[in-house]
Amino acid sequence: MQDFLELIVSAAASGCIYGLIALAYLLIIRPTGIINFAVGEWAAVGAFGGVVALSTAKLPYAVGMAAVLAAMFAVGWATERIAVRPLVERGAPVLSPILALLGMLVVFRESISIGFGPDPFPVPYPLGFERFEIGPLAGSRHAFFIIAATAAVFGAAWWFFERTLWGRIFEAVAIDRRAAALMGINLRRVAVLAFAAGATIAGLAGLLVSPNISAHFLMGLPLAVQGFSALVIGGVGRVEGALLGGLLIALAESLTVRYAPVPPGLAFGVPLVLLILFLLFRPTGLLKPRGAH
Amino acid sequence: MAWWRWIAAFVLLSAVGFFLGGYTSDVYRKLLLWVTLALGFNFLFGIAGQIAFSHFAFYGIGAYSVVILAFHFGLPLPLAIPLAAALCAVLALAVAIPSNRLEGFYLALATIAFSQLFIIVLNEGGDVTGGTGGLASYRLPPAYDVLPGGPWFTMLIVFVMLATFAVLWRLDRSWFGRACRAVRDNPEAAAAMGVDVARTKVLAFTLTSTFAGVAGMAYAFVDNTVNPPTFSIENSFLLLFMIVIGGAGRFAGAIVGAVLLYFLPLWLSPVIGHHHALVFGLLVVVVIVLQPRGLIGVYDALARRWRGRRPA
Numbered sequence: 001m002q003d004f005l006e007l008i009v010s011a012a013a014s015g016c017i018y019g020l021i022a023l024a025y026l027l028i029i030r031p032t033g034i035i036n037f038a039v040g041e042w043a044a045v046g047a048f049g050g051v052v053a054l055s056t057a058k059l060p061y062a063v064g065m066a067a068v069l070a071a072m073f074a075v076g077w078a079t080e081r082i083a084v085r086p087l088v089e090r091g092a093p094v095l096s097p098i099l100a101l102l103g104m105l106v107v108f109r110e111s112i113s114i115g116f117g118p119d120p121f122p123v124p125y126p127l128g129f130e131r132f133e134i135g136p137l138a139g140s141r142h143a144f145f146i147i148a149a150t151a152a153v154f155g156a157a158w159w160f161f162e163r164t165l166w167g168r169i170f171e172a173v174a175i176d177r178r179a180a181a182l183m184g185i186n187l188r189r190v191a192v193l194a195f196a197a198g199a200t201i202a203g204l205a206g207l208l209v210s211p212n213i214s215a216h217f218l219m220g221l222p223l224a225v226q227g228f229s230a231l232v233i234g235g236v237g238r239v240e241g242a243l244l245g246g247l248l249i250a251l252a253e254s255l256t257v258r259y260a261p262v263p264p265g266l267a268f269g270v271p272l273v274l275l276i277l278f279l280l281f282r283p284t285g286l287l288k289p290r291g292a293h
Numbered sequence: 294m295a296w297w298r299w300i301a302a303f304v305l306l307s308a309v310g311f312f313l314g315g316y317t318s319d320v321y322r323k324l325l326l327w328v329t330l331a332l333g334f335n336f337l338f339g340i341a342g343q344i345a346f347s348h349f350a351f352y353g354i355g356a357y358s359v360v361i362l363a364f365h366f367g368l369p370l371p372l373a374i375p376l377a378a379a380l381c382a383v384l385a386l387a388v389a390i391p392s393n394r395l396e397g398f399y400l401a402l403a404t405i406a407f408s409q410l411f412i413i414v415l416n417e418g419g420d421v422t423g424g425t426g427g428l429a430s431y432r433l434p435p436a437y438d439v440l441p442g443g444p445w446f447t448m449l450i451v452f453v454m455l456a457t458f459a460v461l462w463r464l465d466r467s468w469f470g471r472a473c474r475a476v477r478d479n480p481e482a483a484a485a486m487g488v489d490v491a492r493t494k495v496l497a498f499t500l501t502s503t504f505a506g507v508a509g510m511a512y513a514f515v516d517n518t519v520n521p522p523t524f525s526i527e528n529s530f531l532l533l534f535m536i537v538i539g540g541a542g543r544f545a546g547a548i549v550g551a552v553l554l555y556f557l558p559l560w561l562s563p564v565i566g567h568h569h570a571l572v573f574g575l576l577v578v579v580v581i582v583l584q585p586r587g588l589i590g591v592y593d594a595l596a597r598r599w600r601g602r603r604p605a
Contacts, residue, residue: 035398035401035402082578083578083581083582086582087581087582092581092585095344096581096585098344098398099533099537099577099581100577100578100581100582102530102533102534102577103534103573103574103575103576103577103578103581104574104578105530105574106530106534106570106571106573106574106577107571107574107575107578109570110568110570110571110574111571113568114568114571221526225405225406225409228402228405229406232399232402263417265413265416265417266413266417268413269409269410269413269414272406272409272410272413273410275402275403275406276403276406276407276410279391279392279395279399279402279403279406280391283394283395283399
């Protein structure tokens with residue numbers, strides 16, 4: 001039982017990372033319809049931001065984290081201005097920005113590779129990784145830090161969409177772009193904010209996961225795949241779906257590694273099999289999107 | 294194109310193989326295979342409008358299955374080759390039929406998952422797939438010594454490339470090619486005109502994926518080794534970049550893009566080492582933003598301007 005509860009804590013921590021990446025996809029896909037495969041590279045950029053701010057410049061964790069997130073906001077903003085806005089203004093089909101963002105994916109990855117080389121870089125833990133217990137639940141301090149940070153982000157996202165005017169504006173654009181534009185909503189500003197917020201959240205996910213796996217220039221694509229698997233499983237329409245999908249994937253993955261009699265390499269395939277099953281039998285995901293009421 | 298042009302192309306491209314040394318003929322064979330893949334992927338992505346990342350997985354399925362059937366199970370080659378092709382077609386159908394029920398970019402997601410799963414299966418396949426090291430130094434039994442080697446093997450690859458080209462070229466000019474373009478541009482209108490949208494999509498995916506598998510079978514005997522990294526999703530991205538940079542939906546664009554991106558790393562390596570992918574990424578962004586029809590679009594624009602200047 002003890003063993004199982006520890007497994008749950010570590011699975012929840014990885015699930016939170018997947019959920020954050022899924023949220024980054026969702027923030028962009030809802031108002032713009034663009035699926036941005038570069039979110040995984042944004043996470044890698046965030047992780048290497050952590051290397052620079054925390055390992056090299058030795059800033060205090062909170063200051064370094066704030067600096068990285070601010071930089072990621074700028075990266076997302078710039079990505080939209082360079083690779084998306086010129087295409088949207090020309091009225092290009094939605095496939096064009098998706099391809100341009102695939103190009104950006106490679107640009108981000110190779111820039112990291114040129115700047116830092118192929119070796120993994122350690123990133124410091126904010127609270128250390130000693131064992132920490134809350135009642136029967138036990139895990140590393142970092143696992144609890146990830147869970148707390150993710151809870152804060154999803155709480156903020158819920159508050160944003162449910163309680164603020166800008167959240168309503170995002171939803172209005174997601175439901176009907178033309179009607180939203182006719183109501184005087186500035187679609188350009190919504191799109192650029194969606195990209196900036198998506199990059200910030202993806203960067204946070206990269207920063208949080210990097211102490212466990214080390215920052216490496218190839219870390220992006222696996223995160224991108226886990227993230228969209230979480231998104232499809234949870235349902236593209238709802239913020240809670242992203243977190244639910246992420247937790248489900250991580251749990252399935254951990255349980256397979258721990259209890260199923262298959263080689264650990266095959267366990268990496270579990271999220272992919274789950275994704276394919278959901279695409280086959282329930283492409284709308286677990287949570288139904290809300291209607292336009 | 295008239296039949297004699299295909300023959301001339303075959304003779305010319307095969308003749309090149311006889312003037313090349315060991316290293317250059319290796320480069321030449323791989324170039325021909327990249328062009329074959331680019332032609333097939335251009336039909337799938339540029340003409341049929343499906344964004345799929347499984348092309349290199351099918352290339353790998355063709356390569357691995359012919360090697361496994363011939364050397365692990367000891368089947369004779371004339372049996373192993375059609376069986377491997379059939380396996381590619383069946384797997385392609387298994388991906389295409391369910392994905393077809395989904396709209397938008399779910400095919401991209403499903404094919405990424407499929408490609409990653411394929412690599413996992415290769416890595417964990419034990420003796421059958423050779424794990425992360427792949428399969429190497431398999432030799433055909435002496436009974437096959439009559440098979441073409443050296444430049445004659447290059448000629449076989451030229452044949453695979455031109456056969457793929459010719460079939461797709463004819464298909465593009467048939468009712469099927471027009472149906473594919475109609476489905477790409479407006480599926481509702483195509484359905485209203487009597488095109489079976491689902492069947493067209495599934496056929497285009499299965500056909501081009503099987504062609505990739507056939508090219509993979511030829512690849513298996515280029516280096517006499519197959520290993521997982523060759524068939525990774527990175528190469529499917531690269532294939533997509535070739536088509537986008539060359540000009541999607543145009544055969545000439547696919548060829549120009551494939552040749553350019555194949556040779557760029559060789560030319561660029563003195564300047565930027567192995568970071569040529571950075572240049573590919575920048576090129577893709579620049580091309581999509583400035584000239585979405587690719588280098589062929591640039592050529593068309595120049596040709597039009599040049600003709601416009603001359604008095605008719």
